Amino acid sequence: MAATGQVLAGTSERTDAGYTGVLPDERWAEEVRHLARERDAVLLAHNYQLPEIQDVADHTGDSLALSRIAAESSASTIVFCGVHFMAETAKILSPDKTVLIPDERAGCSLADSITAEQLREWKAQHPGAVVVSYVNTTADVKAETDICCTSSNAVDVVRSIPADREVLFCPDQFLGAHVRRATGRENLHVWAGECHVHAGINGPELASRAAENPDADLFIHPECGCATSALYLAGEGTLPEERVKILSTGGMLDAARETGAKSVLVATEVGMLHQLRRAAPEIDFRAVNDRASCRYMKMITPAALLRCLRDGADEVDVPADVAERARGSVERMIAIGKPGGGE
Known part of the structure; x- marks a missing residue:
């Protein structure tokens, strides 16, 4: 087994897009599992990861569900195959465990769309307001937050x-618009942030794909730029209302197992298709936008994962005072609604 690891590791190269040069074959998978056992590590993979990363992981799901699994795991090390804020959340909920991310450069455009300083300035403009932050935020922002949320709760x-x-809702403007629409709340202020991938899935594109597939269900993540358009089209009768489903990633998996549709158009990051096809192989799942791929998620390559396990890189830490404050906002979220369904 050690010889296999040496051969694979010897071909790894660092590029701006991630670590490359390793073939994700069965020898690679065996080496990854072997090294994980040696390091007493649990392997977690987000739904948007490359299929081979999802397949080798011990658990696959959304970021919050994975962080909760990590906290309950007996493993001393958590290897989080996702983006940086997700690994931070795992560390917040598991302060005594070692948390590794295969490439620390894997960021998130949505999490980066608000800083703790910006949030403090916003709070100063609205004294007494309750801050609700999407779980897709940095630890520093969570520490300035009263209660976090997922798209499902x-x-x-x-x-x-x-x-x-x-209420100050941050950072995703499309999820915020969905919440304002669902609650009818006029005193809800929404930060103008977005996920660049989900924002790029637009209304005209969705309408065109739906017209081409008149019998398909529509699974739409509320971070998408097309979410409001879809509900408008359903309300106007252009699309059958029962076909339009605004869902978190966890909700998409539940709906995939329950739908009677033969085909489903999916509006979210394309990595989600792998889990949907595994959950319901008899259904034809297609992306509304097949270019909706997050380059940060895809930085977690087979070579990066192997490097992470062999070298113990890259470790994620959150200062104790920040983690303590952030943990309170996450725990208050977990007590409400359905947080396990995730972002």
Whole structure:
């Protein structure tokens, strides 16, 4: 087994797009599992990861569900195949465990769309407001937050806040618009952030694909730029209302197992198709936009994972005071609605 690892590791190269040069064959998978056992590590993979990373992982899912699995695991090391804020969340919930991410450069455009300083300035403009932050934020932002949310429980979180309290919702403007629409809340202020991948899945594109596939269900992530358009089209009768489903990634998997449709158009990052096809192989799942691929998620390559396990790189840490404050906002989220369904 050691010889296999030496051969694979010898071909790894660092590029701006990630570590390359390793073939994800069965020898690679065996070496990854062997090294994980040696390091007493649990391997977690987000739904948007490369298929081979998902297949070798011990658990695949959304970021919050994986962080909760990590906290409950007996493993001393967590290897989080996802983007940086996800590994931070795992560290927040598992402060005594070692948390590794295969490439620390794997960031997130949505998490980067608001900083802790910007949030503090926004709070100063609205004294007394309750801050609700999407779980797709940095640890520093979570530490400035009253309560976090996922896309599956965001509506429930906001409804739990007294009606006379102002709410600051950050950072995703499309999820915020969905929450405002669902709650009818006028004192909900929404930060103008976005995920560059989901924002790029637009309304005209969705309408065109739906017209080409009149019998398909539509699974739409609320971060998508097309979410509002889809609900408008359904309300106008252009699309059958029962076909339009606004869902978190976890909700998509549940719906895939329950739908009677033969085909489904999926509006989210294309990595999700792998899990959907595994959950319901008899259904034809197609991306609304097959270019909706997150380059940060795809930085977690087979070579990066192998390097991570062999070298113990890259470790993620969160300062104790920040982690303690952030943990409170995450735990308050977990107590409301359905946070396990994830982002």
